[in-house]
Amino acid sequence: MKLSRYWSDFLDLLFPRCCEACGKALVGTEETVCTSCRITLPRLSQDSIISTSVKSKFIGNPDVQDAFAFLVFTKKGKVQELLHALKYKGNQEVGRLLGLMYGQELIEQNQLPPADLIISVPLHPRRLKERGYNQSDAFAKGLSEATGIPWSGTVLIRTRYTRTQTGKSRVERYENMSGVFRVEQKEAVEGKKVILVDDVLTTGATLDACVEAMKGLNCTVYIMTIAAAQI
Numbered sequence: 181m182k183l184s185r186y187w188s189d190f191l192d193l194l195f196p197r198c199c200e201a202c203g204k205a206l207v208g209t210e211e212t213v214c215t216s217c218r219i220t221l222p223r224l225s226q227d228s229i230i231s232t233s234v235k236s237k238f239i240g241n242p243d244v245q246d247a248f249a250f251l252v253f254t255k256k257g258k259v260q261e262l263l264h265a266l267k268y269k270g271n272q273e274v275g276r277l278l279g280l281m282y283g284q285e286l287i288e289q290n291q292l293p294p295a296d297l298i299i300s301v302p303l304h305p306r307r308l309k310e311r312g313y314n315q316s317d318a319f320a321k322g323l324s325e326a327t328g329i330p331w332s333g334t335v336l337i338r339t340r341y342t343r344t345q346t347g348k349s350r351v352e353r354y355e356n357m358s359g360v361f362r363v364e365q366k367e368a369v370e371g372k373k374v375i376l377v378d379d380v381l382t383t384g385a386t387l388d389a390c391v392e393a394m395k396g397l398n399c400t401v402y403i404m405t406i407a408a409a410q411i
């Protein structure tokens with residue numbers, strides 16, 4: 181045990197591992213994100229204005245029971261660093277870790293929705309091939325590990341390749357996303373309580389399009405994202 185500890189300290193010296201949020205060297209048993217960042221990452225408080233704004237995005241959608249986000253996204257902040265590592269630096273572990281942390285905190289705070297299944301917003305096969313994995317699957321996996329609720333990344337499929345939403349107006353985003361998703365495994369979600377997960381919540385157009393695809397299947401949907409953008 182002791183020897184392996186020395187060995188890992190030695191490896192840390194040779195190949196410093198860095199926190200994906202703050203860039204400082206990880207020490208001892210720290211993995212992916214340092215202890216200090218794990219404690220201080222900006223949680224989205226349930227009674228904050230941003231939280232109200234997250235929930236209000238889905239108020240017109242009767243199938244959405246509630247909407248949550250784990251962290252607050254700010255430009256150039258630690259959450260942006262983490263999402264960048266998850267989406268563009270190939271670090272799926274970041275997604276899994278955030279899912280684990282969020283799941284544990286929801287349980288501790290008695291806030292975990294009574295869901296049967298966790299499903300992720302799918303990528304188009306072309307984008308999936310480019311990235312090699314779906315970042316929302318990584319988050320779903322961690323959430324599932326922490327909560328014991330099973331997850332699936334194959335219930336929904338994306339039928340159309342959409343260009344980036346950046347720079348589009350709210351209306352354009354909705355038009356761009358309408359009819360993009362299809363439920364591939366109806367029996368998996370019919371009549372179920374489902375947690376639908378995505379990475380960042382901005383307008384909610386992507387998530388709305390997923391819920392639209394589940395229409396008529398009598399699903400109760402809880403939206404859960406890694407982060408929500410500050411308003």
Ligand SMILES: [Zn+2]
Pocket residue numbers: 199200201202203204213214215216217218
């Ligand atoms: Zn850190």
